[in-house]
Amino acid sequence: MALSITQNSLQTREDLIHLITELCHPLEKYYTKGKTRLNLGSSSAHFGLDIAGMEGFSRLLWGMVPLAAGGEETELWNVHLEGIKNGTNPDHEEYWGDINGIDQRMVEMAAFGLALALVPDKVWAPLNDEEKDNLHQWLDQINQYEVVENNWQFFRILVNTGFHSVGLPVNHARQEESFEKIESYYQGDGWYADGHAQQWDYYISFAFHYYGLIYAELMKKADPERSGLYKQRASMFARDFMYWFAADGSALPFGRSLTYRFAQVSFWSAYVYAGLENISMGVCKGLIFRHLRWWMKQPIFTEDGVLTIGYGYPNLIMAENYNSPGSPYWAMKTFLVLALRAGHPFWQVEEKPLPKLDKIKKLPHPRMVITREDDQQHVYALVSGQYSDTEHAHNESKYAKFAYSTHFGFHVPKGIYGEKQGAFDSMLAFSEKDTYYRVRRRCETMEWQDSALYSRWKPWTDVEVKTWLIPMGMWHVRIHHIYTERELDTVEGAFSVPLEQRPTKPKSEITPHVESFEEYGIGVCLDTGTSAIYDLTKKRIAKLVETDPNTNLLYASPALLPSLTHSLPAGDQPVYLVTAVFASSKTRDPLNHMIPEWVQTAENEAELWQGSGRIGVLRDNKWFDR
Numbered sequence: 001m002a003l004s005i006t007q008n009s010l011q012t013r014e015d016l017i018h019l020i021t022e023l024c025h026p027l028e029k030y031y032t033k034g035k036t037r038l039n040l041g042s043s044s045a046h047f048g049l050d051i052a053g054m055e056g057f058s059r060l061l062w063g064m065v066p067l068a069a070g071g072e073e074t075e076l077w078n079v080h081l082e083g084i085k086n087g088t089n090p091d092h093e094e095y096w097g098d099i100n101g102i103d104q105r106m107v108e109m110a111a112f113g114l115a116l117a118l119v120p121d122k123v124w125a126p127l128n129d130e131e132k133d134n135l136h137q138w139l140d141q142i143n144q145y146e147v148v149e150n151n152w153q154f155f156r157i158l159v160n161t162g163f164h165s166v167g168l169p170v171n172h173a174r175q176e177e178s179f180e181k182i183e184s185y186y187q188g189d190g191w192y193a194d195g196h197a198q199q200w201d202y203y204i205s206f207a208f209h210y211y212g213l214i215y216a217e218l219m220k221k222a223d224p225e226r227s228g229l230y231k232q233r234a235s236m237f238a239r240d241f242m243y244w245f246a247a248d249g250s251a252l253p254f255g256r257s258l259t260y261r262f263a264q265v266s267f268w269s270a271y272v273y274a275g276l277e278n279i280s281m282g283v284c285k286g287l288i289f290r291h292l293r294w295w296m297k298q299p300i301f302t303e304d305g306v307l308t309i310g311y312g313y314p315n316l317i318m319a320e321n322y323n324s325p326g327s328p329y330w331a332m333k334t335f336l337v338l339a340l341r342a343g344h345p346f347w348q349v350e351e352k353p354l355p356k357l358d359k360i361k362k363l364p365h366p367r368m369v370i371t372r373e374d375d376q377q378h379v380y381a382l383v384s385g386q387y388s389d390t391e392h393a394h395n396e397s398k399y400a401k402f403a404y405s406t407h408f409g410f411h412v413p414k415g416i417y418g419e420k421q422g423a424f425d426s427m428l429a430f431s432e433k434d435t436y437y438r439v440r441r442r443c444e445t446m447e448w449q450d451s452a453l454y455s456r457w458k459p460w461t462d463v464e465v466k467t468w469l470i471p472m473g474m475w476h477v478r479i480h481h482i483y484t485e486r487e488l489d490t491v492e493g494a495f496s497v498p499l500e501q502r503p504t505k506p507k508s509e510i511t512p513h514v515e516s517f518e519e520y521g522i523g524v525c526l527d528t529g530t531s532a533i534y535d536l537t538k539k540r541i542a543k544l545v546e547t548d549p550n551t552n553l554l555y556a557s558p559a560l561l562p563s564l565t566h567s568l569p570a571g572d573q574p575v576y577l578v579t580a581v582f583a584s585s586k587t588r589d590p591l592n593h594m595i596p597e598w599v600q601t602a603e604n605e606a607e608l609w610q611g612s613g614r615i616g617v618l619r620d621n622k623w624f625d626r
Helices: 002-006 013-030 048-059 061-069 077-087 104-118 129-143 153-166 172-184 203-218 224-244 258-273 281-296 327-339 395-399 418-422
Strands: 186-188 360-363 368-372 379-383 403-405 428-431 445-449 452-460 463-472 475-484 488-493 513-517 521-526 529-535 541-546 559-568 575-584 599-602 605-610 613-619 622-625
Touching (some): 002 013, 013 281, 048 077, 048 104, 048 327, 061 077, 061 104, 104 129, 104 153, 129 153, 153 172, 203 224, 203 327, 224 368, 258 327, 281 327, 368 463, 418 541, 428 463, 445 622, 463 613, 513 529, 513 541, 521 541, 529 541, 529 559
Antiparallel strands (some): 360 368, 368 379, 379 403, 445 452, 452 463, 488 559, 513 521, 521 529, 529 575, 541 559, 599 605
């Protein structure tokens, strides 16, 4: 079954229908007796196995409902309808249960709101009066309790939107309360934050704007002012969000909930569904279809075609505590575009490539600088000042690294002992002479200084690090001022290059090209790309670290990570380090791309040059462009 998925050319509406059919088909045998749950695996989540089964059931609706709205059905529709009747029946042995305060079932209720709004003839009309009352009472629980103050507010909004569509009472007070909270998260220029937090990840695209555009299209007559506002904001956001995608269809691995995989592109499906036009329909079509084609090439399914927890491959190490075996099916959000009937212009328009985008793009709200290679096949982001208050697993790896790449991915640690387990790509890690390391987590301060992204962070209360990240195309520069009252060992990593990729020859037959730059820098070239690191302050020793397998989100293989190591004495004077990092998706000789004119001029001042022109200078803890 998975083989059939990978052979799908994914170019037409029929191909997309075939894909969702193939995704649903192998799941039939995993339903419980009463058809209310899907038990897709033996791993668990913090809310337990019972609710996890309900989660798997509900998340299929994000694809099945748009498909039905577009005039098609999967073979599972009637099975699901039976599950809805039984799951909302308090007298049935498989009742989904009453909620009690904050509850994962609130999240899953939104899909039923979508179903009531988009296909009432298929999900509401077939129910008898008692079944309708059961569904209403079960869903209305979301109006009885407080909802998490982040993107969860939209779950209540969508449930009440569904009520509106079928003539059920809408809790207007709760609805307005959620709308007001959504407004309080708005940052400007189309960007929300995920609650009152320093967090701007995929939840802005596949939650805030995705749900907002569904609401805007469904309620454009009943609530024209708010609908127009949501569409206007999404149009602004689209201009920035396009930068998160590479020409091959891959998107930037960043933040939490990456196991939702191709939900990364669901914003563009909602964009088309809502009729927005400032990005051409052909460009949107290209973004959606290239992204799906990229994902279908990755080993993300079991042998019988079930989506796994993980990112580029099955991987529980990177998962959050709310990732159950059914969680990955939020990827079904991307199929919203199937609600458009066969005659819609989207299905006739020619797929277009990404437009020409800036090679270096500052995105102020998510605190990122996005850099693209000339052919746009590789995109990486420099990041400072983001962090998730929820403190899910590997927060520091998902938000606080210096850089994130569509081609090289990023690592999460397998353990805390040593460089192999820590896999410190795009990080500066500190150890108290015991090989247990600390890295940047929260930033005490973050600000823009011309082209540089500045942060101040403290791995210990008596250790302060000031970092400047400066984009320079395929290179970027990191400047660190370190004040420490304790002796520390340090290791700083570039991007890692996998030793193997599918299809591949045995690891024992792979010989990487390794290049040393004196003793202060090192680069590695493989068929899978090129990465290099160089210490411009010429204080550190360069080395290659072979990371543990299954730590990188994109590939399971061990990787070679160019790194710099150094020991810091305790003292009152700052230690000053300047690092140049190179990355390319191509096989290159990094030595030929080293820019020798980069220099540092003093312990408290750095001046960087490219060729004969000065890039900028760090003076008195401020970065100034040329």
